[in-house]
Amino acid sequence: MTPKYMRAKSLPLTDECHHWTKIGEVPWDLQKYWQQRYTIFPYYDEGIRLTNDAWFGVTPETVATRIAQDMGQIISPDKTTLVDLFAGVGANTIAFAQSGIWGRIIAIERDAATLACAQHNADLYGVGDCIEWVHGDSFDVLKYLTSPSAEDDDDAAAVKKVDVSRTALFGSPPWGGPGYVTDAIFDLSGMEPYNLATMHAAYRRMDHALFLPRTSDLRQIARLVPSGGPKIGVVQYCVKGASKAMVTYIPAQGEEGNAVKSN
Numbered sequence: 001m002t003p004k005y006m007r008a009k010s011l012p013l014t015d016e017c018h019h020w021t022k023i024g025e026v027p028w029d030l031q032k033y034w035q036q037r038y039t040i041f042p043y044y045d046e047g048i049r050l051t052n053d054a055w056f057g058v059t060p061e062t063v064a065t066r067i068a069q070d071m072g073q074i075i076s077p078d079k080t081t082l083v084d085l086f087a088g089v090g091a092n093t094i095a096f097a098q099s100g101i102w103g104r105i106i107a108i109e110r111d112a113a114t115l116a117c118a119q120h121n122a123d124l125y126g127v128g129d130c131i132e133w134v135h136g137d138s139f140d141v142l143k144y145l146t147s148p149s150a151e152d153d154d155d156a157a158a159v160k161k162v163d164v165s166r167t168a169l170f171g172s173p174p175w176g177g178p179g180y181v182t183d184a185i186f187d188l189s190g191m192e193p194y195n196l197a198t199m200h201a202a203y204r205r206m207d208h209a210l211f212l213p214r215t216s217d218l219r220q221i222a223r224l225v226p227s228g229g230p231k232i233g234v235v236q237y238c239v240k241g242a243s244k245a246m247v248t249y250i251p252a253q254g255e256e257g258n259a260v261k262s263n
Ligand SMILES: C[S@@+](CC[C@H](N)C(=O)[O-])C[C@H]1O[C@@H](n2cnc3c(N)ncnc32)[C@H](O)[C@@H]1O
Pocket: 054, 057, 058, 059, 085, 086, 087, 088, 089, 090, 091, 092, 108, 109, 110, 111, 114, 136, 137, 138, 139, 172, 173, 174, 175
């Protein structure tokens, strides 16, 4: 049986939630990322917090803002709920909340310290209260959110189920280390810990956008829909002229790969 999921109240910041102000405080392997802190979070000095791991995967603010705008353009307007499946320290979630496009934003993160940073950062941006935070594994949480039973909705503390036909997903998964930097074409079937097929199988009933390495194999992405099926969008996102990542926008499909029509 799927466990019931509760909205995560503000989790406490821990020793893992850092705000470094001097390079001497920063572990040597993170110093080059910390040097880019104002590109990542222009308001870093307001007290932005990150866990060590988050520095490797956080989305720079300009990119997060642009993705949030594009989601509003590319995903059909009848989608009113957005689920950020891998919230990290909140850069994308904050941009989605700032965009004002979504009636409901659910942000899921399985690491408690990282989620505490995201909640803290969203509060600094003044959007923390617009977001429903969930602490858990997003594959399990998504099953819960989209399961037909509505009985848990009677529990005021539980996260309310979503209407699948009005929900879009955003996924910025881990990429499995820095191998993508050297690969001329990144093999999405080998991406760790979740490969493209695993994610697509879990998300296919809903429009979903995946934030992937810039060199991701476009043929593997194209094969997600049958020929003549719905069109997939791919956008490269650059900072200072260099691509940081691509986002692939994949329309919802029925069981046979047909596009699910929006009303
Ligand atoms: C690349 S980071 C996301 C970065 C985020 N977009 C940001 O800008 O901060 C991936 C995050 O997914 C979390 N994660 C990994 N597997 C998860 C899962 N199954 N469910 C929820 N979170 C997960 C990791 O803890 C990590 O914080």
